[in-house]
Amino acid sequence: MRGSGPESDIVISSRIRLARNLAEFPFIRRCTPQDRKSIEKMVHDRLQAIPGFNTLYYLRVDELPHVDRQFLTERQLISREHAEAEGARSVAIDNDERLSVMINEEDHLRIQVMKSGLDLHSAWQQINEVDDQLESKLSYAFHERLGYLTACPTNVGTGMRVSVMLHLPALVITNQIEKVFRSLQKINLAVRGLYGEGSQAMGDFYQISNQITLGKSEEELIGQVSGVVPMIIEYERKARDFLITQNREDLHDKISRAYGILCTAQTISSEETMHLLSSVRMGVNLGLIDDLAISDINKLFVETQPAHLQKLRGNELDTAGRNIERALYLRRYLQDRGKEHRDERN
Incomplete structure (x- = not known):
């Protein structure tokens, strides 16, 4: 991780x-x-x-x-x-x-x-x-x-x-x-x-x-x-070099949109979370996102999985409950990490 x-x-x-x-x-x-x-x-x-x-x-x-x-x-x-x-x-x-x-x-x-x-x-x-x-x-x-x-x-x-x-x-x-x-x-x-x-x-x-x-x-x-x-x-x-050289704006837009959804979603499935985190992880590696580290993304990949969410919450949740809890966890985590990085730069 x-x-x-x-x-x-x-x-x-x-x-x-x-x-x-x-x-x-x-x-x-x-x-x-x-x-x-x-x-x-x-x-x-x-x-x-x-x-x-x-x-x-x-x-x-x-x-x-x-x-x-x-x-x-x-x-x-x-x-x-x-x-x-x-x-x-x-x-x-x-x-x-x-x-x-x-x-x-x-x-x-x-x-x-x-x-x-x-x-x-x-x-x-x-x-x-x-x-x-x-x-x-x-x-x-x-x-x-x-x-x-x-x-x-x-x-x-x-x-x-x-x-x-x-x-x-x-x-x-x-x-x-x-x-x-x-x-x-x-x-x-x-x-x-x-x-x-x-x-x-x-x-x-x-x-x-x-x-x-x-x-x-x-x-x-x-x-x-x-x-x-x-x-x-x-x-x-x-392939990453090609995307960043030939299609930088579209790539940056795709990654920024993924990051934005993760930061603001009110309910989100495990599958969509994995898909969006994949884009954000690439964005961190390419220097297009500087508020997060790879270790943050790797952690989120694991801790947003169904059983991890339920263990963190302390009780069993149905699918709808997990989707709400997942979105809440992502919002809190990403907002806290973003604030830490901004404070470090200031």
């Missing part, structure tokens, strides 16, 4: 996820309710035995109310599937919310590490260490020829998904985004929305990730994604 990582004007985050299963149990879809409970208890107990892991926040997802499960999904700490599943399941999260271990998702374990900006190699170093520590206490399902065995065949091998979340508003405005996506698909890279597989792109955010893991090493998968992302960054920056 601070937007402090490498290339953070365009790359929001880097994430590596590992799928692992325990040798003693069948895959999740073949598990009985008792199997799920046994897996959950085993992993919890083994985590507690690893130095440093006993400080993780450990949450029983199946015991959480809907709004709390949605809250964790909005923070990218659990998947939508994990939030909506049935039976015993949990998640362990570190203090910085960079590491999370989902238990009883599609696989017995889904380990993920997130970093700000384009920082895949740092993410790999951390998750590799975590995986080694877990493997020292747990017996993974592993085949000498195939590698790690997973519920979905596309994850067999390393069990690794390497993904980078990018903000690409200029490529959308200049109608070049589909061309980029077609090129990525030709080299077996997947393009997904804000919340991963099956989700729509909101606020011009896109996740780029590998599609298959079998037959490639972890380093090759990281290299495949990290080798392509700089080219996408270059395309986005060129």
